[in-house]
Amino acid sequence: MTRGDKFLLAGLLLIALLSVAVLYGRLSFFPAKTESVQAVITAQGKLVRKIELVEGVKSSFVIRGLGGPSTVETDGARIRMLEAPCSGQICVKEGWIGHPGQTIVCIPGEILIRIEGTAAVDAVTR
Amino acid sequence: MKAAGTRRLVFLALLVAMATALHVVEGMLSIPLPIPGAKLGLANIITLLTLYLYGFRAGLKVSLMRVVLGSLIGGMFLSPGFLLALTGALFSTVVMAVLLKHTSCFSMIGISLAGAVGHNLGQLLAACLLLQSSAIFYYLPVLLIAGIPTGFITGFLLNSLIAHDKKSGILRDFLRA
Numbered sequence: 001m002t003r004g005d006k007f008l009l010a011g012l013l014l015i016a017l018l019s020v021a022v023l024y025g026r027l028s029f030f031p032a033k034t035e036s037v038q039a040v041i042t043a044q045g046k047l048v049r050k051i052e053l054v055e056g057v058k059s060s061f062v063i064r065g066l067g068g069p070s071t072v073e074t075d076g077a078r079i080r081m082l083e084a085p086c087s088g089q090i091c092v093k094e095g096w097i098g099h100p101g102q103t104i105v106c107i108p109g110e111i112l113i114r115i116e117g118t119a120a121v122d123a124v125t126r
Numbered sequence: 127m128k129a130a131g132t133r134r135l136v137f138l139a140l141l142v143a144m145a146t147a148l149h150v151v152e153g154m155l156s157i158p159l160p161i162p163g164a165k166l167g168l169a170n171i172i173t174l175l176t177l178y179l180y181g182f183r184a185g186l187k188v189s190l191m192r193v194v195l196g197s198l199i200g201g202m203f204l205s206p207g208f209l210l211a212l213t214g215a216l217f218s219t220v221v222m223a224v225l226l227k228h229t230s231c232f233s234m235i236g237i238s239l240a241g242a243v244g245h246n247l248g249q250l251l252a253a254c255l256l257l258q259s260s261a262i263f264y265y266l267p268v269l270l271i272a273g274i275p276t277g278f279i280t281g282f283l284l285n286s287l288i289a290h291d292k293k294s295g296i297l298r299d300f301l302r303a
Contacts, residue, residue, distance in 0.1 A: 004231030005281075008239055009274070016270040023264055 037100060037117035039079045041072065044110045053077045053098065053115075065109025072113065084109060137300050138176070138184055142191045145172035149196030167242055167276045169196070173215070174222055174238055174284055179300050182223040189215045206256055210249045217248025234288065235281030242277030243270060 041049040043065055051059070053074060060073040060082060068085035078098035081091040086108035094104045097115055104113040148168040155166070169192055177185035193215045197208040221244035225237045232240075246269040253262045291297040 001235055001285075002231060002233045004229070005233050005236035005239070008232065008236045009278070012239060012243060012270065012274055016267055016274065019270065020267040023267060 037077055037098065037115060039074065040114045040116055042112045042114075053079060063109075063111055065106060065111045067108050070106065070109055070111060079113060079115070080104070081106065081111075081113070084111075134180070134184075138180065138188060141172050141176050141188050142195065145169045145188055145192035146195040146199065148172060149192055150199050153196070153200045165276070167245065167273075167280055170218060170238065170241055170245070170277075171280045171283055173219055174226075174234065174241065174280070175287070177219070177223050177226055178234075178284075178288070179297065182219075182227070185223055186216075186219050189219045209256065210252050213252035214245040214249040217251075218242065218245035220244070233281070234284040235278060238281030238284065239274065239277035242273035242280070246270065246273045 037053045039049075039051050039053055040047065041051075041063060043063055048063060049061070051074065053076065055076045058073075058075050060071060062069045062071055064070075065084070065086075070081060070085065070091075071083040073080055073082040075096075076098075078096040080096045081094065081104055084091050084106055086106060088108070091104050091106035091109075091111070097104055097113070100115050100117040102115045105111070146169075148171070152166055152168050169189075172192070173185055173189040176188045190212070193208070193212050194203070197203045197205070197211065202208050218241040222237050222241040225232055225240055246266075250262060250266060250269065254260055287297075
């Protein structure tokens with residue numbers, strides 16, 4: 001091993017450690033915005049409500065659909081249709097949703113609940 | 127073709143075969159680290175040996191043919207992984223050739239280290255272009271650190287080979303024109 005090798009090795013180690021410090025230090029001091037998940041609710045094609053789904057917060061509210069009022073419930077990062085006046089009850093049976101891209105649709109009431117946000121990774125393949 | 131040219135062709139083909147074998151075997155080994163992209167870089171031994179014996183153009187040919195053949199055998203020809211490997215091989219070969227030809231202060235260890243780091247940089251650059259995202263550069267420190275021991279090991283092996291050659295002349299057949 002020559003002097004040049006040693007300098008190169010030391011230099012590379014230094015650069016590696018510095019870049020670790022800079023990149024991950026920046027991440028820990030200025031963390032990337034935490035993933036925000038929103039539920040967007042539309043009725044008859046019009047936006048009626050947009051709510052942040054925040055962990056630990058519960059709420060419920062009423063959306064006026066075509067067939068009458070429907071009750072929507074949120075619990076932390078998930079949301080469901082609690083009650084609906086329609087006969088099929090498909091939206092209620094859908095249960096809780098909380099992942100970006102998931103939807104609950106009520107055809108008779110023309111209500112659409114859609115989760116928006118940065119999608120988490122489903123799987124990693126090598 | 128003259129005898130010297132034929133001899134060179136045969137030895138280059140041998141080197142390509144060895145590099146391809148190493149490339150494929152290496153693809154079968156799974157490293158017990160959760161770092162996709164980190165590899166031992168065994169095929170780099172042959173690239174550097176070719177550069178040492180026959181110069182830049184031969185080294186480039188051997189490393190590019192190794193990537194193409196290895197990925198054909200491994201079944202990932204023209205896949206994203208293939209493009210990463212190709213760019214990495216290109217970068218490391220160029221870096222090592224420049225250091226080998228224009229500097230004298232490095233042994234094979236230093237050159238191999240620079241080659242390993244060049245390989246990882248090239249890979250990241252290709253990944254950055256493929257994904258259209260520079261966020262992948264957060265991965266740089268990981269690959270830099272992973273490249274240091276593997277570059278060191280390949281360089282050490284070559285140093286031993288060349289030291290052995292000085293005594294016994296095992297590489298002399300390659301160069302006998």
